[in-house]
Amino acid sequence: MPALSRKPPRGCSLFLLLAVSPVLHAAETLTLARAEDIAVAQAPGLSHHRTNVTAASERAVYEGRLPDPQLMIGAVNVPTDTFSLRQDDMTMQMIGIRQSIPPGDTLQLREHRAQKEVSREAARLEVERRTLIKRVRELWLDLYLQEQSVHTMETMRGLQARALAAMEGRYRAAQEPQQAVLRHRQMLARLEERLLMMQAQSASLRAQLGRWLGEASNDPVPRELPTLPALATNFDVTRHPMWLAAQAGLDMAQADVEIARQEYKPGWMFDLSYGIRESTPGGVQRSNMVTALVTVDLPIFREKRQDRRLAEKQSMETAARFETDDMRWELDSMYRAARAEHEALVARVRVFEEQLVPNARREAQVTAAGFVRDANELREAQMKALDAELDLMRLRVELAKSHAQLLYLTGESNS
8 A cells, every 4th residue: 555645735725724734723822810810710719719609698587587486296194004095174286386586686696797797708708819819920020030030031041142152262362261161161060040930930920829829830920020900099998808807797796796695685576286085985965275475585594695705706806806906906007017128129220220221321322432352341331231121120120029919908999
């Protein structure tokens, strides 16, 4: 059997070749906005908190309702000598219903407490969402810095390799000492080591992002630094979800105190039953019976029960109040520290943008214009300019991470 030819048949169009060939899909760019959307949609932690909100919402529906009534069925006053239902007049078959009523305003307070629990779980969900977005932003920005640093380091390595080649040429021509060649080799090895370290850090950051992004964490990142949402002009601690969760916990503790107070009041239980009596052995019809009972709790042993329970709930309320106050101070301190760091980074970035980087670029331009003795000085000037731009990139990323921290505290207009 003749071998099949690998060449396309004569007259086969390019369109047909493209149609039958495998389609290679280019990887989608992993922008910061796309990373945030994927993380919010897929994060198990957010799903966990959403489920808690749903559960708390369901609890708020039934907490304020009366307990289900109880059905009572049985036989009453059955003689133990014959177990006959017709022997004695007091023997009857009974069917009834029993309803208990908690003391005081317990039901309304339980419903109020359940509603506050919904608020707490919703606040915790928002805390988780903000924390997730902040973490993804920080990892993405670190990945962006490493990827861009790798590009810059590869450029610097190329310059250093050319410098080493020129130095080795002059050394062979007996124009440079051996120490200069060894020094340039050492500098190139240092650049190689830094490049390997950056590549390893980049891989590690992608692996960390893979926790929330899955396979999308392997997509290439863009070359431009994204613009984050604008910052709020002020910070209201009472609008942060961490404080809202603590405040909802305090409201729940206060409701527990009021529920404990209601236990000083009696609870009630109502019984209504209908008794059916059999005819006498002689055939005389006995009348049926209706029984109505009211049972009232007697909270008379208060010292060992109600007092202790109330003291417990009051202590828990005090602890919740301290937690809320501590949360207020913690958030305010976090904001002031983040704001100071952000303003300092803004000033440092301005110095780099207006002075250090332009001066390094001008030095490289002047060197390139011919005001140097050899090409080695030109490469050194170019590497200084690249190093200054790399430092500026690091500062811009740190500024963006500081911006993300402030957004975590103040919230965003679209959140």
